[in-house]
Amino acid sequence: MTKNYLPILFVACALCTSCKTRQAENVSVPVAPDYQDASQWYITDRQAAADLFYIISTETGDYALPSGETCHYADTYSDSLRAPLYGEMLGVDTLVSGQLNYYSPYYRQCSLQSFESDSLAAARMPLALDDVRRAFKYYLEHHNGGRPFLLAGFSQGAHIMLELLKEMDDDTFRRMVAAYAIGITIPAADHPHIVAAKGADDTGVTICYNSVRDTSCAMRGWTKSSIAINPVNWRTDSTPAVLVTEPSPLLPVDQQKRDTMTVHLDTASGLLIVEGFTAQDYMLPLIGVEGNYHTREIWLYRDQLRENMALRASRTDGVP
Numbered sequence: 001m002t003k004n005y006l007p008i009l010f011v012a013c014a015l016c017t018s019c020k021t022r023q024a025e026n027v028s029v030p031v032a033p034d035y036q037d038a039s040q041w042y043i044t045d046r047q048a049a050a051d052l053f054y055i056i057s058t059e060t061g062d063y064a065l066p067s068g069e070t071c072h073y074a075d076t077y078s079d080s081l082r083a084p085l086y087g088e089m090l091g092v093d094t095l096v097s098g099q100l101n102y103y104s105p106y107y108r109q110c111s112l113q114s115f116e117s118d119s120l121a122a123a124r125m126p127l128a129l130d131d132v133r134r135a136f137k138y139y140l141e142h143h144n145g146g147r148p149f150l151l152a153g154f155s156q157g158a159h160i161m162l163e164l165l166k167e168m169d170d171d172t173f174r175r176m177v178a179a180y181a182i183g184i185t186i187p188a189a190d191h192p193h194i195v196a197a198k199g200a201d202d203t204g205v206t207i208c209y210n211s212v213r214d215t216s217c218a219m220r221g222w223t224k225s226s227i228a229i230n231p232v233n234w235r236t237d238s239t240p241a242v243l244v245t246e247p248s249p250l251l252p253v254d255q256q257k258r259d260t261m262t263v264h265l266d267t268a269s270g271l272l273i274v275e276g277f278t279a280q281d282y283m284l285p286l287i288g289v290e291g292n293y294h295t296r297e298i299w300l301y302r303d304q305l306r307e308n309m310a311l312r313a314s315r316t317d318g319v320p
Helices: 079-096 112-116 118-142 156-167 170-175 302-314
Strands: 005-012 023-030 041-044 051-055 101-105 149-154 176-182 205-209 241-244 260-266 271-275
Touching: 041 079, 051 079, 051 118, 051 156, 079 101, 079 149, 079 302, 101 118, 112 118, 118 156, 149 156, 149 302, 156 176, 156 205, 170 176, 176 302
Parallel strands: 051 101, 051 149, 149 176, 176 205
Antiparallel strands: 005 023, 041 101, 241 260, 260 271
């Protein structure tokens, strides 16, 4: 069910403070998703009193169009290109959402290659943001029904989530239980809607963390995050916590490695130091660093995230 591509001249600035370069690109982009179309959503309605709105990370690489051009954006109407997006949506719903209603939109995320330079990210990220902005508006008007909600985004999705948080009107923000910005840095909490979480059960706050073997394993362009918390003990100091990886429903038990790890926050860098992780590390292609556990940010802490989302939601009026 592939739709046609539309050539555009795309001029934009970056979403994050580290990407300020403006760049013009003659590119071909897929047709915009229509959020009235149920195929453009992954939804699990559990008849719960609170929702989780999740924005997926980068699951798309550059690919060739029939014309020979290279496309840098996901086609949300292409079955083959939707498959990895769906896989992340399903995985996060299975591992993290618990009893929350779950809403995740397909969007024209930019490709992994887009993050090889700040200028490429600057040019391409705003298209993805605009899709999710429209999806979130549609969610609020047609799905949310006035319920409390949690926001969560991972990597590219986390950058987009921060922009939604900044653009949110105050009435909507008051219904937001918490925002989980996973796998990014927040150099400055310079907006009244971005408030650092201080513990396990505060609400209206933003949670952020980045896991590494040691501080030398930070990703390119790393800057100290002004918001950082340990998702195992929910502390913002260096107090260590023990994390034991339990079997996941997504893999056969005989294919899983059980580790007992020590996790603490390095307050000087804002990085989460993970010691004792022995499973084979999957390093992100093109932009990954050995010893950086970016691809494991949800997997490692899935139980803690699920329990914490439920706890924070329970602190909101009207949620049992």
